[in-house]
Amino acid sequence: MNSTTVLEVRDLVVKFRLRGRVLTAIRGASLELYEGEALAIVGESGSGKSVFTKTFIGMLDQNGWVDSGSIDFEGRDLTRQRTEGEWMGLRGRKIAMVFQDPMTSLNPLVPVGRQIGEVLTLHKGMTKDQARSAVVELLDRVGIPEPASRSRQLPHEYSGGMRQRAVIAMAIAAGPRILICDEPTTALDVTIQAQILKLVKALQKDFGFTTIYITHDLGVVANVADRVAVMYAGKIVETGTAEEIFYDARHPYTWALLSSLPQLGVKGQNLYSIAGTPPNLFNEIKGDAFAPRNPRAQKIDFEYEPPMFEVSPTHHAATWLLDPRSPKVDPPPAIQAMRARYQGRAS
C-alpha cells in the first residue's frame, strides 16, 4: 500500500451549541489518510463519524465549530479556513461527498445531466456544450443505460440505485482527490448495494482517488475497506487494516460491535449485546468512554483515558488492556471463533 499521507487530522475537537449548552461531538480524534486507500470509519449513530468527516469539507451545521486540533490537507490547515470562498475551491473539487439519501444531493426540479454539468462548468471551467458531452460520458461510466436521454430526465424518473449512481457521477465529476461516502448504500437493496460498492471500487481504481466510507454496516466494511477506523463517543478507539480489525481486534468496543452481529450469533441463544447507551456528550467524560458499557472494564478505565497503544505499525487501539501491566482478558467467544477461522484458513 502507498503510504503517502493525503490528509492528516490531529487531536480534533468539535463542539456544538445546543439549547444553550455545549456538546462535544468530537473529543480529540486523530487520523491519517493514505493516498489511494479505502478507509472505513465505523461507528454507531452519535459516535461522530459524520460530523468528523464534515469538518473536512467545512459543512458543519451553523451551531458547530472546530474547537481545537488541525486537519492538514495539501499544506493547508483546513480548520483555519473561514470564508465560503476558501471552501468553494476545495469542496466538490478536491474533496467530494456522497450522502446516504441521493435525493438530498439532487435538486428534484432540475434534469440530472444539468446538475452534473454544473460541477464541470464551475470546477473545470468547461463550456455548457463541453459539459453536456462530458456528463453523458460520466453517466455511462457509472453504469446508467442510455446516458444521453437519461441525462435529460428528472431525478424522480430514476430508480433509487440509479440516483445513487448519478450522485456518484456528480461527486467524481471534478476529479476529487478524496471521495467521502456517507452510508452510500444504506437505503438500497442488497443486490443493488453490491453493485454500487463494486462501482465505487472500480472508479477508485480508474480515477485514483482516496475513499473514506462512513458506515455502521460491518459487512460493507469487509467488502470495501483496506483500513478501518472504529469510532466511539467522538473518539477513534481503534485503527488497523481490515484483517487486523476483523480477526485481531483489541478494543472492547470493537469486540462488542463484531459480536453483536447476527451473522456471528448462534440461533436460539441471545445475541451478544452491548448494555446501555452511548454516553451523553453534553457531560464531561472521564476515563475510557466505553467503560460503563464494558463488562470487562477495570478500575483504571473509569479513572484515566487510555492512550493509543501500538499493536503493530498499522494497528493501534486506545484501551488499557494493551498496557503491559493490564491483566490478560480474553475476547468474547464470537471474536475468538472468528480468529480461529482465520488462522485455520491461513494454515
Added chain:
Amino acid sequence: MKAVSFQIYKGETFGLVGESGSGKTTIGRAIIRINEASGGQILFRGKRIDGRIEAALDRELIQGIQMIFQDPLSSLNERAKVDYIVSEGLYQTKPGLSGAQRLSIVEKALLEVGLLPEFASRFPHEFSGGQRQRIGIARSLVMEPELIIADEPISALDVSIRAQVLNLLSRLQKEKGLTYLFIAHDLSVVRFISDRIAVINRGELVELADSEELFTRPLHPYTRALLSAIPIPDPIQERNKEILIYDPSCHDYSKEKPAWREAMRGHWVLANGQEVDSYLKLAPIPATEQT
C-alpha cells in the same frame, strides 16, 4: 401483488424477505387491514378477517394484531408526547385505567425497549431514529397482542442496539408466546430470528422453507442471487465471494407453467416440474461459504 398463500403458526417467527417493491410490506399491511386485499382470504385464529367484519371482531383484531412500522419518523404522531403515543391503544382497550396506571404501563414498556422512563414526557423529535423505532415497539407491546407484524423493525437501529432489540423480541416471544411476522430485506437478521422464511419477488412467493434449510439449500435462482449478495462481516470471505445475478428470463415456462410446489418436505418453491428436478441437483452451499 399476485396470489400469495402461506400459513403462520402460533408462536413461530415467520420471516418474509424481499427487496423494495417486492410486495412484502403490502402483505403485512393487508393482514392488519391497512390495505384491503382485492382477492383471497386472510384468516386469524381461524376466522376470516378480510373484507367486512363485525365491530366485535374488529376490536379483537386491533388488540390481537399489532404492527411495528418501517419508518419511525412518520409512524409516530409528532405533536403527541411519548406517553400518549405509547398508551393510545389503551384508551380503547382498557378505558378504566387511571392516569397513574397508564403511565406506569408506559414506563415499563419504555424500559423493556431500552429507553428511560422519563422519556415519557418528551416529543418524538427529541429522539434519534433508533430511539423512535423503540417507541414504536413499546407502543405495540402495551396492547399485549398475539401477532406482531414487524416491518423492518431494526433496519433503522444501530448495530449494538439491533442486538438488544432482537434479544428483546426473542425474550418477549418466549415469555408471552408471541407470534411474529418479521418482514425485512436483511437476510442475515431474518435468518437469526426466524423459524421459517418466505422469499418474495415482484409480488410472488418464490420459495418457503425452514430458515436453515433455505440458507443451506436455496433452490430458486432468485433466492440464490439474494443470498449471494448479503455482505459478510469477514474481509477475506467477502472479497472473494461470487455474486450471482438473477435474470428473470432464465425461466422457460412456454411448455409448463410454474406452480407452488413442495420440492422437499416443508420446502416450497415456485417452479415447473422440470425446474424442480434441476434445482434439486444443485449442490448445497457448504457451511464455510455461508453468510
